[in-house]
Amino acid sequence: MSRRYDCADAADRETGLREAASAIRRGELVVTPTDTVYGLAADAFSKDAVAELLAAKGRGRNMPSPVLVGSPTTLHGLVTDFSEQAWELVDAFWPGGLTIVARHQPSLRWDLGETRGTVAVRMPLHPVAIELLNETGPLAVSSANLTGGPSPADCDAAQQQLGDAVSVYLDGGPAQHAVPSSIVDVTGKTPRLLRAGAITADTLREVVPDLEAPGAGN
Secondary structure, rough: OOOEEEEOOOOHHHHHHHHHHHHHHHHEEEEEEEEEEEEEEEEOOHHHHHHHHHHHHOOOOOOOOEEEEEOOHHHHOOEEOOOOOHHHHHHHHOOOEEEEEEEEOOOOOOOOOOOOOEEEEEEEOHHHHHHHHHHHOOEEEEEEOOOOOOOOOOOHHHHHHEEEEEEEEEEOOOOOOOOOOEEOOOOOOOOOEEEEOOHHHHHHHOOOOOOOEEEOOO
């Protein structure tokens, strides 16, 4: 049976974060607030836990899970061939609504789905998510909805869709910005916008002027 904790209450938040971290270590699923929409989280380095995450969403391996980190320095152990432009994007927009697709370290023993050697990684701007990540390390996190369903802007919406597939729900109240993150691919010579979201192409171009974006003449 799922447990839910009100993170607006200090004692409940402390207990909820402890229970959520324990659930992650056991290979179970947790729902956490982020600065965009609510996320469904699993241990990024547990093949079985990631498989459970994809199954709970009704999602195939052809749609691999992104990874959330609690600090930009975590990238040093996760990615390779990370360009100066990629670091400039991190410096400008992390923590925040920017997901970066990069080549992951070939030595990493994880299975996020059919990634073709890449990982989509982000640092969220939300204190509950950061506290959880600091306890657990990198987490595979996807929006806490069934595939094809609406992205959840609050804990109720996530729980209605995922139910008892999740061990712990961390309720951080309504999402401040219920818009998915923007996604930029930095695996090529030129950064490429894959999805426009919380950060506009024009804002991204203030940092990387040569950003390629769909429908922008590139």
